[in-house]
Amino acid sequence: GRGAGTPPAPITASFKESGDAIVLLGETRDELGGSEYLAVIHGRKRGKPPRVDLARERALQRLMLEAVRAGWLRSAHDCSDGGLAVTLAESCLMDADRLLGAAVRPPISVTRLTKRTDALLFGESAGRIVVSAPRAAVDPLVAAAARHGVPASVIGTVGGTRLAIGDWVDESVEVLAQTWRDGLSRALTG
16 A cells, blocks of 8 residues: 555556556447547538436546545546547557557447447447556446446456457557657647
């Protein structure tokens, strides 16, 4: 444990430690309307945006408060912008000095909720957060999620030099980081 008076490390969006579990909190639904994916890949800005369920949102926020106070989380990043695949990539890349890969295989409990792979990877269902947690914190986190009525699925493990998501994505985090930096600089310089 930490010594007395040592503040906990801040919870940021980036993965911190190899071997940590990656947990998806909240429900993935078959929603692509209004998403970045539709706009960028299909050039369409249409469809209903994801619905927001305020009761579920409150339950998720209560769970997050409990998890933060208990010290269970090392990172947290919400999935509202770009969906699960983008959230995972950003969690691998956001600390430029320490790129960390991830091996992710969403369980059946998540994949059966979406009939489409693109909705699973890029849908922007509201009220979902990807967190990473030390292995010892997973059971209490999942138990607390059940108590709050929030779906929680262990979807992978932090570590390595690649981001692998099921059979759909397998790329070096170094390459992803370079692509992300290049795209960002292009966007900023117009």
